Amino acid sequence: MINPELDRTTRYAMKVANKEILKGETEIQCCRRHLDDLEKSKGNWPYYFDVEEAEKYIDIANELKIAEGEKEMPLKTRGFQDFIIGSLHGWKKKSNNALRFREGYIQIARQNSKSFIAGTEANAWSTFRGYKLGKVYCAATKQDQANIVWDELAKFIRSDKWLNKMYKIREHDRIIKSYVTGTEIKAIGRDTKSADGFRSVLAIVDEYHAHPNSKMYQLLLDGQINVKSALTLIITTAGFTIGGACHKKYLLCKKILEGVITKDSQFIYICEMDKDDDIWDPVNWAKTSPLRLWNEDDTLNEEMIDKIREKSITAKETGGNELVNLLTKELNCWVTNAGDQLLNNKKLLQCRSERTIEDFKGRDCILGIDLSSGGDLTSIALLFPPMKGEDKVFIHHHSFMPIMRLQEHIKTDDAPYQLWADKGLLDSTTGGGGYKTDYSFITAYLRKIKEEYGIKFIDCGYDPHNAGAFISDLEFLGCDLTEIVQSARALSDPTIDFKLTVDALGIEYNEGDELFSWSCSNAITTKNSFGETKIEKNIATGRIDPIDAVVDAWKLYMSSKNNIKYNADDDFDEWEDMMKAFRSKESK
Secondary structure, three states: OOOOOOOHHHHHHHHHHOOOOOOOHHHHHHHHHHHHHHHHOOOOOOEEEOHHHHHHHHHHHHOOEEOOOOOOEEOOOOHHHHHHHHHHHHEEEOOOOOEOOOEEEEEOOOOOOHHHHHHHHHHHHHHHOOOOOOEEEEEOOOHHHHHHHHHHHHHHHHHOHHHHHHEEEEOOOOEEEEOOOOOEEEEEOOOHHHOOOOOEEEEEEEOHHHOOOOHHHHHHHHOOOOOOOOEEEEEEOOOOOOOOHHHHHHHHHHHHHHOOOOOOOEEEEEOOOOOOOOOOOHHHHHHHOOOOOEOOOOOEOHHHHHHHHHHHHHHHHHOHHHHHHHHHHHOOOOOOOOOEEOOOHHHHHHOEEOOOHHHHOOOEEEEEEEOOOOOOOEEEEEEEOOOOOOOOEEEEEEEEEEHHHHHHHHHHOOOOHHHHHHOOOEEEEOOHHHOOOOOHHHHHHHHHHHHHHOOEEEEEEEOOOOOHHHHHHHHHHOOOEEEOOOOHHHHHHHHHHHHHHHHOOOEEEEOOOHHHHHHHHHEEEEEOOOOOEEEEEOOOOOOOHHHHHHHHHHHHHHHHHOOOOOOHHHHHHHHHHHHHHHHHHHHO
């Protein structure tokens, strides 16, 4: 039984984490994150949870009134709303009491109070947080959509005599001004210039799935960089632009929840069905709608479920846009035709180890190299086969990126490359003006670890694309330099074998190598017409170079286990024979 004296944020988190109500695994992860962070805050972790502040802003939200309809009604927040509001305002930095969360991502199905949450936050930030002469933006791709959040706050103001005295509403230019702080709340649509140059304390990005790119979001986020406490808040349903700005943000948030990467300044609340759930089972729909499909007593709202069931019958039968709208808007599902995830992230994270390359001094290793075409990520992977008495392959990875492209890729990939560089996982190369990867940094790194740790390279597999003259620079390794054909035919077996080895917890890598974990989570598998498997990127900027380097080395590792020397010509010959047979069959 949960202690009723607990603060409302933690109370809801415990109820969900303890599975006292039906929730999807992603929402459970969101709540467990809060509980885990409370434990971490007892030590040297740089954040703490201010219960009084969390309760204060939940109370402020409950002072609002809803005026839409026949009569005014006082607002009463539900548990998930308490969790969102309390988290955003309660978590702070120990060093200066600034708010912890600078970015927020909320993804729930339609008609689950997204606009209400945005309106309560606009009220809190414009008047009650005390920031003077600031800006609050309600942003969307269309002015009408941006106006929805603005209108929600205007309703609250007009419904309450006290709030009416605190604000001035200007309909003609869509600006609400707080008399208390002088802060202005403005709705902005497609014209990003209207937000340029202003320092906002709160930026609400509505229905981010409809944004064609991250330009608006990044502009609003960058405008807050010098503000001590500020928030850029996405509130959206799922969409169907796989690989778009919102989908990339969604995938990033999923990786944070799974522990693949760390981003403590990102708040996350996602309500969705589980991967293996039957999407046509109405009970599972409740996982996507924390308000609409639930009653106040935590029982399911059968009346609302029946309404969605009626829509689902038509959508299932007709397909097309009706089905897409049902899946994205009503059931909060991303509609995708992407391939299957290569690795089980939970299994991968179980393979983390305290061991580092220092623990493998004097050992044999197999090197894999994946070279970029220009200014992207270049990666190497060292595989240390198990010795007698061991049963795991240790993987040491290192990456390289031109220094002048680092900040660009931090934004486009939404990945903390600078943090990874600071941790020693990534070298920023300076040759070629800092815009093109300088391969001399790779040879210098390999020379260093060879000499420092006495590593013996027994084989090296490389992607021949972009290799050129660079391969001759690797002769100091003292091993064969083996070209790995980058075809599904050549890579299918090592890809599948590596996946199965991870499933069996047969690898280990250093627990601090978040760049490697991240790249693994970006990899999906696709099959060609012959049923052969190959790794592809999950999204356009989801880098998979480290895992590509591993697979190149893994192919040689498999050959070494079977005492077979890999020959690239064999793959070419087999592929040619197969294609001849295929063409012959087609011509008959």
